[in-house]
Amino acid sequence: MTSDSFLDVAGAEKAFGGVTVLGGVDLRVAAGEFISLLGPSGCGKTTLLRIIAGLLAADRGSIRLDGEEIGARPPHRRDVGVVFQNYALFPHLTVAENIAFGLKARKHPAGEIGPTVRRFLSLVHLTDFADRSVRALSGGQQQRVAVARALAVKPKLLLLDEPFSALDRKLRENMQIELRRLLRELGITAVFVTHDQDEALTMSDRIAVMNRGAIEQLAEPATIYRSPATAFVLEFVGLSSRISGTVVGQDYEHVVVDTAYGQLRAPGSFVPGASVVLAVRPERIKVNAPGDYALVARLRDAVFQGSKVQLHFEARDGDHLMVETADLSDGLPAPGTEMRLGWAVADTLIYPAS
């Protein structure tokens, strides 16, 4: 993807007062792609976004957009639109005037501005609000104005920093779907910052999981979930059962691990004596299924979640045993019940213990 990447951030470094916040980040995004930066608070997501937007200078590294080096350009000459959380609209202007603002500043012909504003009003479903003051809008409506204002000037790249985090869940989910539709329709490339894994999984073509100023994995949502590259990605995205142990040997393509629950296997290879963590996604574990099982555990509690039930089991300190099942035919089992847990060796993930 090197040659045809639309946005190419290479070796971006940033330190504040001697503390490294970005440690040489590479990020390549294809034209029309929607990428999420996902990671815990303080990992450097906003810093990376501000560097791409030109609101902050990197200490080192280059940024290419559509074949041109833009790292030295001021923000307004980068062709990049930005939408922040609680983006400040111009409060004394109407909805339509806010959307028209960037077009006027860029000296678009007056005859084009009206039709463009009407088109974007309609795209964000605010046609009937054109002449209303933005002060008289709900939070969700204000964010739609901010998105329309950023897109009306047809930027090459749209950057969004947690734009929906102040909205309630239902509205947030609507906005996620609407934004995705809008960007597809317009063919706009976007980098979207969030610390909400569900938001990243739903919206993204690919997710960059960040930790301490570095991208630990950049992959499609299903790959991030099924094959987390590191123990950090495993823990940050989705739930899992986790069992620590020591490698005792190799059985062809499987690692054999001694654990508090007996010997377990995982695909891969590790040196004997290595401390490792085994992990399984909770929906891959079968409860009391006929045939082979991996271990027996005592139920601590069962949590009803509508379409599924989470079962949490007693586990050794530091370990975590949980199962998600959609099969509710027998009702909720009572705490204290002993159950057999089984899963495929192929579904077992293995990481060096941290």
Ligand SMILES: Nc1ncnc2c1ncn2[C@@H]1O[C@H](COP(=O)(O)OP(=O)(O)OP(=O)(O)O)[C@@H](O)[C@H]1O
């Ligand atoms: N101007 C600054 N001066 C000093 N330190 C800063 C500055 N901006 C950011 N930092 C520090 O850099 C680190 C990364 O900050 P950043 O805002 O990029 O995190 P983030 O991933 O966006 O977090 P959040 O999810 O909380 O928004 C943090 O430790 C932060 O305190």
Ligand SMILES: [Mg+2]
């Ligand atoms: Mg941030």
